[in-house]
Structure formats: structure tokens, C-alpha cells
Amino acid sequence: MPEYPILFMSNIFWRSFLLLFITTGANYAQKHVEPSSQDLQLAEDIHARFEDDEVALVSSTDYITFDLSRDGKQVTATQTTTSQWINLTSRADIQLYDFYDGESDISEFNIFSENQKRAKYHIIDEAYHDQDLFHNDARVKHAHLDFPVKAYRYETRITKNYQDIKYFTGLYLVEEYPILKKEVTFVIPSWLQLDLKAINFEGYEITKTEKQGENANQIVTFTATNVPSRMDESHTPGPSYLYPNILILPKSFENEGQKTVLFNDTSDLYSWYRSLASELENDNSAFRNTVAQLTAGTTSEEEKIRNIYYWIQDNIRYIAFEDGIAGFKPDEASNVYKKRYGDCKGMANLTKQMLTEAGFDARLTWLGTDHIAYDYSTPNLSVDNHMICTVMLGDEMIFLDGTEKFNSLGEYNSRIQGQQMLIEDGENFILTRVPVTAPEFNSENAEYDLSIQDEEIVGSVHKSFSGQQRSDLLYYFHSLQNDRKDDFLNFYLSNGSNNIEVSNIQTSDLTNRDSILEIAYDIRIKNAVSSFGNTIYLDLDIDKELGNMDFKDRKVDYQFDSRKDLLATYKITIPDGLEVSAIPEAYKTSTEAYDLNVSFDKQYQKLIYKKHFRIKNARIKASDFENWNKHIQQLNNIYNEQITFSKN
Structure with missing residues (x-):
């Protein structure tokens, strides 16, 4: 279901062909x-x-x-x-x-x-x-x-x-x-x-x-x-x-006195889509036994839906397919099941038919991702580029997108949140929107418990990920070959830096979509401590989130992958005989699009450095770049200023 015009296809074509x-x-x-x-x-x-x-x-x-x-x-x-x-x-x-x-x-x-x-x-x-x-x-x-x-x-x-x-x-x-x-x-x-x-x-x-x-x-x-x-x-x-x-x-x-309606309104667009879907045979015999196995022994309707949805995520590979009318018409559910791959339309149809086989009222659903600015008030084939499945469960609608491999049930990727949907309803249709979650639903929380040892920083770290922060990480992790997964975790947790060593990595179940992803590990940071006489200088922050996002030369709005909530807390034990003599100044700002909060505190023999960044609107408009850059400069001032300990 392509968006117009094809002129805006990837610049990869231009760059490679120029040399060729x-x-x-x-x-x-x-x-x-x-x-x-x-x-x-x-x-x-x-x-x-x-x-x-x-x-x-x-x-x-x-x-x-x-x-x-x-x-x-x-x-x-x-x-x-x-x-x-x-x-x-x-x-x-x-x-x-x-x-x-x-x-x-x-x-x-x-x-x-x-x-x-x-x-x-x-x-x-x-x-x-x-x-x-x-x-x-x-x-x-x-x-x-x-x-x-x-x-x-x-x-x-x-x-x-x-x-x-x-x-x-x-x-x-x-x-x-x-x-x-x-x-x-x-x-x-x-x-x-x-x-x-x-x-x-x-x-x-x-x-x-x-x-x-x-x-x-x-x-x-x-x-x-x-x-x-x-x-x-x-x-x-x-x-x-x-x-x-x-x-x-x-x-x-x-033509010759005969009027032919094209896309006069949304109902005409829906009728054309429905005519394509009605051509499907939808023979469910190929996966009837699989549905029976997935629903056997379940104790609730929601569990049946979850089992079928997760099976599709785990067993059907997503591919993009655009070929004439096949760019708009779903593939037969049995074909997708047997091939074990399909595009969004084929996967949506398989989801619908497996749920129908299990006794649910499941329906095809058309929508445009957040890449498209239009909605169904404009009857045009460029209004949508995606298809999912909607399950009617009592008074509730549950939306299932099989192309998102590690979404839990009831969880929606940011690219479709808030987007208008066209849901089949016999000869009629239903227009509604995908629910929008709060930024804190997509959260990443890091807690560092650190101390200074022989001019190195050592300690333990605990990180937790929820929402899209979790699903994106799991998707990338599971896309790797098994022999590369351990290397990836080391690289990811060390930020790819030779100065950071991680060890004793412990994770929660990396196949469980329904729980918060947790990672705990030990850390050793080199070249972050220097001493001169009676003074110790500390470069504590190893992540420096948002620090490289200066839009001084940018012309076009910046789009984050999602709204999100980023929290990091560093607890550093103050060495015996030393006291904190200099720390960066705290900073806090709040706009309609984002909140940035950096603070320092002392509790007993620990210095507490806390960052809390909340991206409330995934798009930073070009008209706001000047203000954004000022705030990022303040963050970089904090990142570049060392924490100083001096002898009592």
C-alpha cells in the first residue's frame, strides 16, 4: 500500500547509481x-x-x-x-x-x-x-x-x-x-x-x-x-x-450518460478495499490444528488471543511486498501460514483468520503510520500504508500488529499510536484511533552504584526497560545470530568504549514480552578519575544522553522513534578523608515537547547525580531548534564539567 509519490523512495538509489x-x-x-x-x-x-x-x-x-x-x-x-x-x-x-x-x-x-x-x-x-x-x-x-x-x-x-x-x-x-x-x-x-x-x-x-x-x-x-x-x-x-x-x-x-463513482468519500474507498478482501477464499484448514493447540488449556479469552498473536509474531517473518493490486490486496491466510512469511496485509489476514477459527470476531483494519499526514477524511490511496487486525472482545477493541515482533498484547508501536484506523464492519466501517500511551510507558531506568578504586570507577548497574524501549531492544537482540548475542550485550552496555568493561551480566527472560526487561551487571570505568595533589577529578557520566543532539545546522523537524522517559541515577561513594568541593550546577526546564532535569545531592557518604529526561512529543519542530539547542548546551556544560573531591 505505497505512499505517493514514488519519487520520495530511498536516496540509496541516487547515491549508488551516481557512482555506477x-x-x-x-x-x-x-x-x-x-x-x-x-x-x-x-x-x-x-x-x-x-x-x-x-x-x-x-x-x-x-x-x-x-x-x-x-x-x-x-x-x-x-x-x-x-x-x-x-x-x-x-x-x-x-x-x-x-x-x-x-x-x-x-x-x-x-x-x-x-x-x-x-x-x-x-x-x-x-x-x-x-x-x-x-x-x-x-x-x-x-x-x-x-x-x-x-x-x-x-x-x-x-x-x-x-x-x-x-x-x-x-x-x-x-x-x-x-x-x-x-x-x-x-x-x-x-x-x-x-x-x-x-x-x-x-x-x-x-x-x-x-x-x-x-x-x-x-x-x-x-x-x-x-x-x-x-x-x-x-x-x-x-x-x-x-x-x-x-x-x-x-x-x-x-461516459455515455452513465455515472461511475470513484472515491467520492470514505465509504467508496472502504468499498474498494472490501472488494479486494472479499475475493479471498480464506480456507482455514491448514492451521486449524495449530489454533486448537494454541487455545487448548487456556483459562480466558484474552489468553487465547495472546497465544495466537505471539505465535504469529514468533513464527511469521515480515516482508514488504508491493506488486500492482497485491500492494493493496491481502494474501491468503493459508499461503502466509505455509510460507511462514508475509507483508502487513497477509499477516493481518492470517491473524484475523486464526482468531476467527478460535471463535473471535476479528476484522481487517487499514491505517496509515505516522509517516503519513493524511487521515480518512481524504479518500485517496495515499492515506494509508499499513494493515493490522482488530479483535472485538465485548465492548473492547484489541489491536494486533503482527509485524511488531516484541509488542505485548495491548501495546502499540509509536508509529501507529494516535493514527486513524478504518475497521471493517460488513458493508459499513468503523473509524477510530489507536490509543496513545504516556511517555513514561516507554521508559529506560538506569541505576549506578559506584565507588573509586585505584583511579578507576567500579561498581554495579541495574537497568530496566519497558514499552518500546524494551521491544526495540529485544527485537534487535533476537535478530542477531546466537554467537553474536553475548558480544552485542557487552558492546551495548559498554557504549562500545574501550574504557568501559562490563562483566557478570544477568538478564530477565529475554523472550518474555509481558514483563519489564531487566539487566544487571558489574562495571569498571577506566580513565575517568585523575588526581593532582589533594584533589581528585571525576568524569562520572558515561552515557551523556541527548548531548550530541545539537540542531544548529539542521533545517527539518527531528523525529524521535517514540515518546519516552529516560531516568538515570548515579550513586558514587565519597572516598574516606575527602569531601565534595565542586559539582556542576543543577538544571531544569520544561516545555510542551520535553522536560529536562539534572540534579545533584549528597546523602551520607554518597553523591547522588540524577538525570530525568521526558520526551513528551516525539517531534522537535524546526521552529523550536533555537530553544532546544540552548538546553542541550546547558546539558553539555554539565557533562563537560568534572566533579571534584578534595581532602578535608
């Missing part, structure tokens, strides 16, 4: 036309405005038309993109590419140059492979563009055809490169009812015009100027939260 085809680009003619003085000045002016970019689009025009398929049963769409490129520096190389799949094709992929009298370009058409997808039907056309000198120019023209308008869900007004002028024109025929929904236009120079064309066509044009390139930064929200985009909402069309 650097030597297979255009075969240049012997004669070149040097850039004009006007183009040289234009390149200077653009680079002054977008100084971090090497290539820009002087203009990019999308011209979009609609027609009927040959049989008149579907609406087709054609998108022609014409772009004018210019190099802003002495030399640059880029990859020009576009994707298509079983529901679309590329009929034109042309490259022209104002600076070459004659040229041939090596255009490659091949299957696209994504490391995050087990199988998909995406293909890519691409070519290498070499800009040998400053102000070098290209014109490119790509025409893409959609066989069914519902798969043409929308487009973005940003590219990998800055654009001086972006124009998107829709020519909407009178027989097609279609809405265009503008998203994230605020803060951009974008205008919209409408006029009447020939044959009563409606012509809608969006024009954006001075559009910066999209940011390539990690831990960002999905692009639908950040960049200006236009959702294409086909409502209905008429």
Missing part, C-alpha cells in the same frame, strides 16, 4: 557551445540564493491531462514534465530518473542540451530493487547527466501514463534541487469530477489560477517560485508533513 554510471553517461559531440554570459550570470544569481546546491531547475512544468480508457470503464492520466536545468558550480553530475510500475508506463524520456550540437544519452530501463521491499513491481528509467562547466544547460522531458486515475494520488512541488519556477497545470474535462487538495502551501510562494478551456475543460494551474530543494536529513517526519503537495481526489466520471 559516472563512466557511462552521454557520448558528447566534439563541438560544444559555451554558456552565454546571461546564463553565467543566472547561475551566479541562483547560487547566491541556494548556496548549498550545485544544480538547479530554472523551470519545471507538469502538464496533466485525463482521458477514458478504451473500454470507457476507467479514467487514465498523462503527466508530461518538462524541466530546464542549469549547473551552478564548475562541474556537477546528477542522475535523472523516474519510476513506474504495473499501473503506469513512461512513454517519453528525452534529454536535450543547449550546449551540445549533437549528443546521445545512455538511458537505462530496469527493475528497481529496494532493500526494504522483498518484492515490488517498480521499474526505473534513468540517465546520467554530466555538467562539465558552470552554467551548462539541459532540457528534459518525461511523459508518464497512468492506466487508472486512482493510482495517480498526487504530486509534490519540491525536487532534490531548487526550482526558480514550478508550474503544475491540470486540464480537467467536464465529464470528470475531480478535486485538488493543497497541502503544506504555507511558507511557500505558491499561487493558484483557474480558467475555462476548450470543450468546457477546467484548467487549474499552481505556480511556485523560489522553491528550495528538499532536505536530505535523518529522523525526519514523512514528506507529507513537510513539503507542499497536491492531493488528486477523483470523485466520479460520466
Whole structure:
């Protein structure tokens, strides 16, 4: 169930192909036309405005038309993109590419140059492979563009055809490169009812015009100027939260007096999803005995659900699968059971059918993860990208996501918390949202009991993890080969530092999802104590959480993996004959998004150093970076200041 547009697929493609085809680009003619003085000045002016970019689009025009398929049963769409490129520096190389799949094709992929009298370009058409997808039907056309000198120019023209308008869900007004002028024109025929929904236009120079064309066509044009390139930064929200985009909402069309409804409202979207699910045979005989074994001897309905849910987590491997209609239609439950793998839709259907076999009212449930900004008020295939199962148990709804391997029953990963769900209910549907848990549900608590011994810090540590802090750690641990698990725990607990030795590691049951994960171990920290005369200096904090999260150069909102609660307490025994002579100053701040609290205290012969960080909103907005950076600087001041002991 892909999110649009495929242009925003992983940049891995771009980075690897740049090196691969650097030597297979255009075969240049012997004669070149040097850039004009006007183009040289234009390149200077653009680079002054977008100084971090090497290539820009002087203009990019999308011209979009609609027609009927040959049989008149579907609406087709054609998108022609014409772009004018210019190099802003002495030399640059880029990859020009576009994707298509079983529901679309590329009929034109042309490259022209104002600076070459004659040229041939090596255009490659091949299957696209994504490391995050087990199988998909995406293909890519691409070519290498070499800009040998400053102000070098290209014109490119790509025409893409959609066989069914519902798969043409929308487009973005940003590219990998800055654009001086972006124009998107829709020519909407009178027989097609279609809405265009503008998203994230605020803060951009974008205008919209409408006029009447020939044959009563409606012509809608969006024009954006001075559009910066999209940011390539990690831990960002999905692009639908950040960049200006236009959702294409086909409502209905008429042909020969017959009206065909497409996605006029949410019920139409649900009806289409339900029609795909109704094509399933759902023969449960393959796993009937397994369900009987899982439910035998149970003492409650909840225990039956738990046993089935955990069995799926433990025995069915999640893979991502996008191939035409299979990107939206669940696989047969029996197929997933026999193969022991499936995508989210297949796993949701297996969960439903195993629970149905056990006598429960289980239902398929569609939703979008937090990567998607839209909800079901917008009937469009880009509104969701995930499927789970809902069990109706009395007045309670229990949501089961088999792709989350170490979630306990009733526990939901942050990526779906708060997201709207579309739950099947016969010919009707139910809209509700995944429950949201408090930050302290995802907690990590570390307690250090330490002392100074021969200019080293030694002692014991106890750590506990709950919620997503627990499930993420368990998932990674169990993804490792058995002979690497002990090495991982040592590396994880020592922060990968040669100055930290851990030993005598004891853990709670690492297969138990329902309990708090606990780890206890002994620790020895070298090069953290230094003495000069009658004074001892101590570098106590070995974790320094959040200390490297300065967003001085960041442009885009930062997305934590979850809301969370981090607590660490260091208890250091004060050596005999010494007293605390200097400690960092305590610090405390609270905002709507986070709380940061660092304190120091003395109890008997122990110095207590405590940190409590609560991330209340998983997203730190770019508009808050200035305040955030000030608080992180205060934390780093504490981390960098030594604790001092002096003789009495």
C-alpha cells in the first residue's frame, strides 16, 4: 500500500547509481557551445540564493491531462514534465530518473542540451530493487547527466501514463534541487469530477489560477517560485508533513450518460478495499490444528488471543511486498501460514483468520503510520500504508500488529499510536484511533552504584526497560545470530568504549514480552578519575544522553522513534578523608515537547547525580531548534564539567 509519490523512495538509489554510471553517461559531440554570459550570470544569481546546491531547475512544468480508457470503464492520466536545468558550480553530475510500475508506463524520456550540437544519452530501463521491499513491481528509467562547466544547460522531458486515475494520488512541488519556477497545470474535462487538495502551501510562494478551456475543460494551474530543494536529513517526519503537495481526489466520471463513482468519500474507498478482501477464499484448514493447540488449556479469552498473536509474531517473518493490486490486496491466510512469511496485509489476514477459527470476531483494519499526514477524511490511496487486525472482545477493541515482533498484547508501536484506523464492519466501517500511551510507558531506568578504586570507577548497574524501549531492544537482540548475542550485550552496555568493561551480566527472560526487561551487571570505568595533589577529578557520566543532539545546522523537524522517559541515577561513594568541593550546577526546564532535569545531592557518604529526561512529543519542530539547542548546551556544560573531591 505505497505512499505517493514514488519519487520520495530511498536516496540509496541516487547515491549508488551516481557512482555506477559516472563512466557511462552521454557520448558528447566534439563541438560544444559555451554558456552565454546571461546564463553565467543566472547561475551566479541562483547560487547566491541556494548556496548549498550545485544544480538547479530554472523551470519545471507538469502538464496533466485525463482521458477514458478504451473500454470507457476507467479514467487514465498523462503527466508530461518538462524541466530546464542549469549547473551552478564548475562541474556537477546528477542522475535523472523516474519510476513506474504495473499501473503506469513512461512513454517519453528525452534529454536535450543547449550546449551540445549533437549528443546521445545512455538511458537505462530496469527493475528497481529496494532493500526494504522483498518484492515490488517498480521499474526505473534513468540517465546520467554530466555538467562539465558552470552554467551548462539541459532540457528534459518525461511523459508518464497512468492506466487508472486512482493510482495517480498526487504530486509534490519540491525536487532534490531548487526550482526558480514550478508550474503544475491540470486540464480537467467536464465529464470528470475531480478535486485538488493543497497541502503544506504555507511558507511557500505558491499561487493558484483557474480558467475555462476548450470543450468546457477546467484548467487549474499552481505556480511556485523560489522553491528550495528538499532536505536530505535523518529522523525526519514523512514528506507529507513537510513539503507542499497536491492531493488528486477523483470523485466520479460520466461516459455515455452513465455515472461511475470513484472515491467520492470514505465509504467508496472502504468499498474498494472490501472488494479486494472479499475475493479471498480464506480456507482455514491448514492451521486449524495449530489454533486448537494454541487455545487448548487456556483459562480466558484474552489468553487465547495472546497465544495466537505471539505465535504469529514468533513464527511469521515480515516482508514488504508491493506488486500492482497485491500492494493493496491481502494474501491468503493459508499461503502466509505455509510460507511462514508475509507483508502487513497477509499477516493481518492470517491473524484475523486464526482468531476467527478460535471463535473471535476479528476484522481487517487499514491505517496509515505516522509517516503519513493524511487521515480518512481524504479518500485517496495515499492515506494509508499499513494493515493490522482488530479483535472485538465485548465492548473492547484489541489491536494486533503482527509485524511488531516484541509488542505485548495491548501495546502499540509509536508509529501507529494516535493514527486513524478504518475497521471493517460488513458493508459499513468503523473509524477510530489507536490509543496513545504516556511517555513514561516507554521508559529506560538506569541505576549506578559506584565507588573509586585505584583511579578507576567500579561498581554495579541495574537497568530496566519497558514499552518500546524494551521491544526495540529485544527485537534487535533476537535478530542477531546466537554467537553474536553475548558480544552485542557487552558492546551495548559498554557504549562500545574501550574504557568501559562490563562483566557478570544477568538478564530477565529475554523472550518474555509481558514483563519489564531487566539487566544487571558489574562495571569498571577506566580513565575517568585523575588526581593532582589533594584533589581528585571525576568524569562520572558515561552515557551523556541527548548531548550530541545539537540542531544548529539542521533545517527539518527531528523525529524521535517514540515518546519516552529516560531516568538515570548515579550513586558514587565519597572516598574516606575527602569531601565534595565542586559539582556542576543543577538544571531544569520544561516545555510542551520535553522536560529536562539534572540534579545533584549528597546523602551520607554518597553523591547522588540524577538525570530525568521526558520526551513528551516525539517531534522537535524546526521552529523550536533555537530553544532546544540552548538546553542541550546547558546539558553539555554539565557533562563537560568534572566533579571534584578534595581532602578535608
